[in-house]
Amino acid sequence: VLKATAMADDAPSVLCESxxxxxxxxxxxxxxxxxxxxxxxxVTISNWEVMEKIKQASKPDDFVSLRVTNSSREMIxxxxxxxxxxxxxxxxxxxxxxxxxxSGFAEPLRIQAKPFLSDFPTKKDWEEYFxxxxxLSFDEGLPGERPDTIRIRGLPIRWFTDxxxxxxxxxxxxxxxxxKFGTTRQVDIxxxxxxxxxxxxxxxxxxxxxxxxxxxxxxxxxxxxGFCTAMGGLKGMKMMHKESDGKSSVISITVEYDRSAYLSxxxxxxRKQDEERMEAVRKELEMKKQEEKKMExxxxxxTQELRDQLLQQKHEERLxxxxxxxxxxxxxxxxxxxxxxxxxxxxAKLKVLAKQRRAEGQRLLQVLLAGAAEAKYQExxxxxxxxxxxxxxxxxxxxxxxxxxxxxxxxxxxALNVEQLERRxxxxxxxxxxxxxxxxxxxNN
Numbered sequence: 001v002l003k004a005t006a007m008a009d010d011a012p013s014v015l016c017e018s019x020x021x022x023x024x025x026x027x028x029x030x031x032x033x034x035x036x037x038x039x040x041x042x043v044t045i046s047n048w049e050v051m052e053k054i055k056q057a058s059k060p061d062d063f064v065s066l067r068v069t070n071s072s073r074e075m076i077x078x079x080x081x082x083x084x085x086x087x088x089x090x091x092x093x094x095x096x097x098x099x100x101x102x103s104g105f106a107e108p109l110r111i112q113a114k115p116f117l118s119d120f121p122t123k124k125d126w127e128e129y130f131x132x133x134x135x136l137s138f139d140e141g142l143p144g145e146r147p148d149t150i151r152i153r154g155l156p157i158r159w160f161t162d163x164x165x166x167x168x169x170x171x172x173x174x175x176x177x178x179x180k181f182g183t184t185r186q187v188d189i190x191x192x193x194x195x196x197x198x199x200x201x202x203x204x205x206x207x208x209x210x211x212x213x214x215x216x217x218x219x220x221x222x223x224x225x226g227f228c229t230a231m232g233g234l235k236g237m238k239m240m241h242k243e244s245d246g247k248s249s250v251i252s253i254t255v256e257y258d259r260s261a262y263l264s265x266x267x268x269x270x271r272k273q274d275e276e277r278m279e280a281v282r283k284e285l286e287m288k289k290q291e292e293k294k295m296e297x298x299x300x301x302x303t304q305e306l307r308d309q310l311l312q313q314k315h316e317e318r319l320x321x322x323x324x325x326x327x328x329x330x331x332x333x334x335x336x337x338x339x340x341x342x343x344x345x346x347x348a349k350l351k352v353l354a355k356q357r358r359a360e361g362q363r364l365l366q367v368l369l370a371g372a373a374e375a376k377y378q379e380x381x382x383x384x385x386x387x388x389x390x391x392x393x394x395x396x397x398x399x400x401x402x403x404x405x406x407x408x409x410x411x412x413x414x415a416l417n418v419e420q421l422e423r424r425x426x427x428x429x430x431x432x433x434x435x436x437x438x439x440x441x442x443x444n445n
Contacts, residue, residue: 012240013233016177020242021159023233024250027088028116031078031095036107038073043104050076053100054111061087079116088115120235123228126257138224143185144264148227149220150234151262153254157215159241169215178219181233182226186263190216220263231257 012022033050047068055063063080070077082088092113099108126147127138135141160169160177174187221227234255242248261267 015180015239019159019173019177021177022240022242023237024240025085026116026118026236026238026252027082027085028118029080029082029088029092030114030116031080032112033076033078033100034110034112035074035076036105036109038105045076045102045105047071047076049102050100050109051078053102054078054080054095057095057098057100057111058091061091118236120255121231121257123231126231129257129259142264143220144258144261144267147224147257148185148222149218149258149263150227150230151216151218151256151258152234153216154214154251155217155239155253156213156241156251158213159239160215169217174217174219178230181221181230183222184226185220185222187220188218188263190218190262218258218262227257231255 012024015021015023031054033054035045051066051068055066061082064082066078066080068076069079080091082091092115095111095113098111100111101108130138130141130147133145135146138147140146155169157167157169160173161167162170162173169189171187171189174189175184178184178187219230221230234253238250238252240248240250
C-alpha cells in the first residue's frame, strides 16, 4: 500500500463516495539500457549500479519502485513505478536518449524510456476467447458463460467491511462499490477454504480471524455493456482509499475477465453441492468430535477415578508409613531409655568395681612398698659388696700394674747391665788382642 502524496496532477475518479474509494491511474514506465560491446576481457556490469545511475539521473523525482525485468549482454530492461502520470511523462522525456557512464566502459550507456505497456486484457481478447467457445452474441449466452464477470485480486479486506461483518469483506459493500459501472447480477468472494476450483491465478481468501490482508472477488454484471464499462474503467488503474483523518492509501489490483464460468449456474450448483458435502462432512466430523469428546470425557473420568484411587492408596500408604515411623520412634525411645538404664547400672557396677580395685590397689601398694624397701636394702647391700669387690679388684689390678712396671724396670735394667757387660767383654777382648799383637811384634823385633 502506497501513501497518496504527490498525485495532485492525477485527479482520482470516484469509485464509491460512501466508502471513500477512488481510482487513480497507474504511473509505470519501461526503461531499456543499451550496453555497448565489451572489448576488454573480464569486464562485468552491475544491474544495481545501473539502477543507481538511473535514480540519480531522475532527480529530483524518485521512483516508487524500480526493478530489473530482463537482462542480457546487449541490454537491461527495467520497470519503474512513479507517484503520478505527470512525473512518469516528465521522466520519460528526461531519460529518453540520456547516457550514463559506468566504470570499465569506454563508451557511455544509452537509455530508452517509454510508458509501460500493460498486459491488461483488451476487448478483442475476451471477444475472441468467447467466440472460440461458440458464443455468437455476448448478451444472449448464459450468465457466467459469457463475458459478464470480472475477477479482481488484491482487494484490501478492511476497505470492504461493514458494521455487521467487521472481520470479513461484505458482498453488500462489494456490490455498492462496483455498481458504478453497471447493474450487477451477483457477486461472490472467493474462499479457497470452501472451493476446490482454481482459476488462472491464485489469491488469498478471507478468514474469520482476518489472517490475510487481501481477498479475491467475482463481480457479474447484468449486461455485456456493464462488463465492458467495468473492464475499461479498471484498466491501468489502482485503488485509493481515503481515511477519516484525510490520509490516503493506494494499492495495485489485478483485474481479469473470468474464463472459468465461476458464476455460471452449473458451477454455482457444483459449489453448492460441494459446500453441502463439506457441510455434511463438517457435521460428521463435528459428531465424531463430540463422540470423541464424550469418549475423552469418559476416559478422563475413568482416568480421574483411577488417579483418585491411586491418590487414596498413596494417602493410605503415607498414613501407614507415618504410623510405622511413629511406632519406630516409640520403640527407639523405649530402647533409648533401656540403654540409659543399662548404662546407669553398668556405671554403678563400674564404680563399685573401681572402689574395690582402689582398695585392693592400696593394699597391693602397701605390700609392694614394703617389698620395695626390703628389695632396696638388699640392693644397697649387694651394691656395697659389689663396690667393695670392685675396689679390691682395682687395688689388685693396681698392684699387678705396679709389679709389672717394676718387672719391666728390672728387665730393662737387666738388659742394660747385660749390654754393658757385653760391651765390656768386647773391650777386654779387644784390649787383650791388642796386647797379644803388641807382644808378637815385640818378639819379632
